[in-house]
Amino acid sequence: MMLSGTEARIRYLTVAFFAQRVLDALVASAEHGDDAGLKPALELAVQELQAATGNPPADYQQGSSRAFSSYEEVRTLDEVGKPDEVRRIIRALERLTKDLDAGMPADRRQFDQAIEFFCHLESRALRNFDQPTETLPRGIHELCKAS
């Protein structure tokens, strides 16, 4: 028997670590002008968020080390932002990447929006770690009617 509670709890930490990694890079750039880790963090964030919303990049490798590889992880993201909201964040991150590539100063609003989102995501993951709950995802009841 697998200890499902423990298993589920540790999965939330995967999300929290992912959020913290992106957050650290965003804060270092926005507050200290340190862009050293920004590019890989932005690329990672875009890749993971795209995969979690059902549009993985072509070269995306599935696996348990991904940020959103289980229901618990995907649900945590969904609790923070519905697909439209996540897509908005992906666009903000892509704009930041573009500005960085072009050597242009980044739009502070994009930074704030992204930082706020990842703070929220990490807080939610930590909360779910502390108090895991079980909910039925959207669409399952509709599936009953369709079947």
Place this chain on the structure above:
Amino acid sequence: MQGELAGLLNDAASLSRFVRYLRRFCQERKASHRYIPSSQVFFTYIDNLAGETEAFLQRVVDQAETSAWGLKAQRLRLALVKRVWTWLHGLIKPVADAHTLRVPCPLLILLQRQLRAIGPFSYCQVVTLLSPDLNYFQYRTGPLSELDTQLRLFLPNAPAFPRELAFVAIPYSQGHCLFTNVLLYHEVGHFVFATLESAGRLLPDVNQALASVLGAPFESLEEPAKEWLRGHLLAWSEETYCDLFALSLVGPAYSLASIELFNLLALLEEPDSLRFTKEHPAEAYRFAEQLWYLQATGWWKASGEPRTEHHARIEVLASKPEANYKYPEVNAPAPVGDLLIQAFLRLRQRVRGLVEETCGGLSSRVDAFTKYGPTIRKYLLNATVPSTLTIGGESHHPDPVAIVNASLLFSLASLTALRQRIKGYQPGDVADHGDVAGRVEVWAMKAIEDCALLNRPGEAG
């Protein structure tokens, strides 16, 4: 901002005390008890991680951020490290409780030896935990080891999580037993399943099964709903994989021990035996798969004489019609439960194939059991430890898997015959029957220990 800095200091100090306590606890236990090497590896990891965490906490305060976002990120980082320690807290005490006087060391050594015979696991070790729950568990630490890289962004010198350790929990009341602890093989199966990334390998088949049963509505679902459905099929497949993995390594003793435990947990009566849960397929399905394996490998026939009540129960459970399986979880509306089961049943061959890929060449030796089983039973009937058998005038040290199976079958079928040979025998004496059963376990355990010494690895039987 001053208030935020004070809060940061408080958070860091509180976590520091927590970590120091855990570190000291491990050091004290290590000094006062004897542990198998795998537990010591874990304690060393804790010790090193604690040292690195304390240094990190001091750095956090020394280099406190001044901006609002910076402080927020720093406090979240602290909160995250705290959760890692909260999670480890749940492991430390059960590992510390499982010192060598409380765990079945010969069985663990045998299990570890068998695990190491599987190619990618030649370096692995089994860590046992004593749990307050009356059940066997595997603590999946894989995600934690995957977090190593990320953890090192904050704790640059943090030790790597020992990925080679399989954490399995035994109910504290069963630590001294041999037969029920055969269920540990299933738990190690979870470790093997995760390490081989078997879920990822099954995923295309899972998606295909769901798509074929649910049709177009599956494709139009949002990702959380898809993951929810996949999660069920993967969990049920993993459980089945672990059952077959255990049988491959230890033979029918696993099924017989499962009957013992599930009976104790009242899982074998209808409707419970037909019910799927979020984590498990129905017991009826599980035993149907086990019976298939045992029949296909010849174990069923070899172990069926004398036939025990457990054999009959396995056959009854396995014969339940699949149409009667149910998944009545509160969270799963009935039609979806039925559809999930239909999709899951399509994965049967794929799961069998995965087990074959993992331990195809290692299937527990039914031949050794056939060869040594009758003599082991004879020795036990004479209250003799069956580690050196005399057959045809020659000495043999039997295969430990044959010892486990023959002893368990003896315990189930022939205990009364042994008791009749003991002075003062009272047919209905429950305590005496239990004591003698315990004695058989001790003899079998001793035989396994002796054979580990007498048989060089790889030459057993």
